[in-house]
Amino acid sequence: MIEINKCIICNSDKLSLNLICKDYYYSQDFFNIFICDSCGFKFTNPIPDEKDIDSYYNSDEYLSHTKNKKHQPLHGSSASWRRASFFNYLYFQIRNYTIKKKYKIIKKYSNGNRILDIGCGTGELLSYLKSKNFIVTGLEPNIKARDFAINNHNLDIYSNDYITNFKDNSFDTITLWHVLEHIYNVNYFLSEVKRILSENGTLIIAVPNNNSYDSEYYGKCWAAYDVPRHIYHFNQVTINRLLAKFDFKLIRKIPMLFDSFYVSLLSEKYKTAHPQPALKLRSAGPAPCSRQSQDRRREGEETAPPQRGGEGKVNYFKGFFIGLYSNIRAFFNKKDYSSLVFVFS
Numbered sequence: 001m002i003e004i005n006k007c008i009i010c011n012s013d014k015l016s017l018n019l020i021c022k023d024y025y026y027s028q029d030f031f032n033i034f035i036c037d038s039c040g041f042k043f044t045n046p047i048p049d050e051k052d053i054d055s056y057y058n059s060d061e062y063l064s065h066t067k068n069k070k071h072q073p074l075h076g077s078s079a080s081w082r083r084a085s086f087f088n089y090l091y092f093q094i095r096n097y098t099i100k101k102k103y104k105i106i107k108k109y110s111n112g113n114r115i116l117d118i119g120c121g122t123g124e125l126l127s128y129l130k131s132k133n134f135i136v137t138g139l140e141p142n143i144k145a146r147d148f149a150i151n152n153h154n155l156d157i158y159s160n161d162y163i164t165n166f167k168d169n170s171f172d173t174i175t176l177w178h179v180l181e182h183i184y185n186v187n188y189f190l191s192e193v194k195r196i197l198s199e200n201g202t203l204i205i206a207v208p209n210n211n212s213y214d215s216e217y218y219g220k221c222w223a224a225y226d227v228p229r230h231i232y233h234f235n236q237v238t239i240n241r242l243l244a245k246f247d248f249k250l251i252r253k254i255p256m257l258f259d260s261f262y263v264s265l266l267s268e269k270y271k272t273a274h275p276q277p278a279l280k281l282r283s284a285g286p287a288p289c290s291r292q293s294q295d296r297r298r299e300g301e302e303t304a305p306p307q308r309g310g311e312g313k314v315n316y317f318k319g320f321f322i323g324l325y326s327n328i329r330a331f332f333n334k335k336d337y338s339s340l341v342f343v344f345s
């Protein structure tokens with residue numbers, strides 16, 4: 001594990017424990033989120049060694065989402081088939097909408113057609129941009145995703161450390177869609193981004209925002225904390241502070257309206273699941289999400305090891321409502337959007 005002793009933005013060593021979050025997605029382990037007392041920046045601490053982080057990604061599940069399953073046979077009852085088809089259909093509709101929205105942002109703010117997408121996954125966005133006459137390059141740390149992108153879309157994709165091989169001023173636009181929060185050694189990485197971006201180049205960064213209503217409502221169950229895969233937990237102030245260190249100026253911010261729904265529905269699922277953590281408790285004593293399980297722990301009752309999946313029925317309607325309410329609050333400037341795209345120059 002890597003312990004972070006100084007704030008990566010302001011270098012202060014005055015750091016306090018802010019939250020203890022659980023990795024609901026994969027390991028079911030608990031991780032601390034610290035806050036810098038000087039600048040308010042939040043980050044997971046300690047974090048797994050970089051060589052171990054791959055084991056926290058379920059890459060098979062990740063990949064299976066990216067392939068179009070329309071013509072593959074699905075097993076199970078007709079009801080489960082219909083449900084799976086519906087979610088697949090919804091997934092691909094939203095993905096296509098998102099790709100087109102990203103394209104519009106890129107087209108509007110780019111001063112040239114050489115683009116680098118960092119964390120390009122299986123390359124769907126780059127493939128679309130290529131069809132719109134962009135000269136596209138990608139970086140992707142996951143080898144399976146990278147191979148998929150190379151073999152299926154015939155793209156130039158490299159691992160993240162390849163960034164040092166690009167010449168100065170190689171790109172007119174660099175994009176990081178929900179990627180910056182995952183990157184180890186982010187100060188060095190951003191200095192490389194600055195170096196390879198042309199002088200009037202555009203940097204587009206999308207990150208979750210912990211100053212949103214859905215973040216406040218779900219607290220430690222907020223799905224976008226996504227520990228330990230998310231190392232940094234930004235808000236508008238902290239991301240601007242970090243990018244200002246590299247002379248980037250914010251020119252526009254754009255909300256990603258679907259993200260609040262997705263994050264709230266997932267958070268609702270996590271909140272309902274609250275597997276009992278007794279056997280994996282660390283000395284800090286992470287608190288589960290529900291009052292009931294806190295009471296059980298206080299009474300010293302022996303509890304079962306964590307189980308994946310839910311104990312109760314997930315209230316998806318409520319998740320949808322919280323996502324909607326989060327967007328409404330942000331629209332009226334009461335809170336921030338759950339997820340924002342920042343355009344820097």
Ligand SMILES: [Zn+2]
Nearest residue numbers: 007010036039
């Ligand atoms: Zn700080």
